[in-house]
Amino acid sequence: MELYDNLTQDKIHHLGPRPVISVAPECKVSEAIALMKKMRSSYVLVLDGEKLDGILTERDVLRGILKGDEFMGAPVRSKMTPNPVTVASDDPIATAVEKMTSGGYRHLVVIKEGRPSGVINVKNLIHYMAEHFPEAVYNLPSQPDAAFKAPEGA
Numbered sequence: 699m700e701l702y703d704n705l706t707q708d709k710i711h712h713l714g715p716r717p718v719i720s721v722a723p724e725c726k727v728s729e730a731i732a733l734m735k736k737m738r739s740s741y742v743l744v745l746d747g748e749k750l751d752g753i754l755t756e757r758d759v760l761r762g763i764l765k766g767d768e769f770m771g772a773p774v775r776s777k778m779t780p781n782p783v784t785v786a787s788d789d790p791i792a793t794a795v796e797k798m799t800s801g802g803y804r805h806l807v808v809i810k811e812g813r814p815s816g817v818i819n820v821k822n823l824i825h826y827m828a829e830h831f832p833e834a835v836y837n838l839p840s841q842p843d844a845a846f847k848a849p850e851g852a
Contacts, residue, residue, distance in 0.1 A: 700831075701830075704791075705790065705791045705792040705795060706790045706791075706792045707790065708790065708791050708826075709787065709788050709789065709790060709791065710785050710786065710787050710788070710789050710790075710791060710808055710818065711787040711788065711808075712791065712826070713794070713818050713822040713823070713825075713826055714822065715787070715808045715815065715816025715817055715818045715822070716739070716816055716819070717816055718743055718745075718814050718815065718816060718817070719733065719734070719737050719739050719741070719743065719817075720742060720743040720745040720814075721733060721742050721743075721744060721745075721754075722744070722745065722774075723744050723751050723773060723774060723775035723778075724773050724774075724775065725744075725774045726770070726771055726772070726773065727754070727769055727770050727771070727772050727777050728770040730742045730774050731759060734754075734756075740755060740804075740805070740819065741754065741755045741756070741805050741817055741819075742754050742774075743807060743814055743817070744775065744778045745814070748813055750784070750809075750813075750814050751778070751780065752774075752775070752778035752779055752780040752781065752782060753778060753782040753805060753817075754774055754777065754778045754779070755779065755804070755805055757804070758777060762777050782805070782806075783797055783801055783806055783807075784806060784807045784808070784809045784814075785806050785807075785818070786808070786810070787808050787809065787815055787816075791823070791826065794806055794818060794823065798820065804819055804820050805817055805818070805819045806819075
């Protein structure tokens, strides 16, 4: 019950969202990738002024490159994920877990006072779990459903 309580009481801002890294919709994909590399980031937000237009992630880049189309010179707006799923900074962490799990997302944009204030990703959640429940996280077998045929070390 302790895990459930923490996930429903602790807020998204406790996860330490990464700062907003953004580009304009007209920016070329190659420029967005250069910024991602420079900032050591797996995403850039696409902002039209202060309005969130979309997000470009490593996954979007890989998919675009694999398609083989005119990807690098294209405007980010044409290759981004539009209308990304968001969470409020004061939402419970359980909200982020549910949205990431049900949607298969690795990044969620954090909104504060109607504007993007950061991004959380799966690593934020893993670090949170490891910090708050180290015994449960560090003692998990690599394949939880696997069973040993013989006692280890025997």
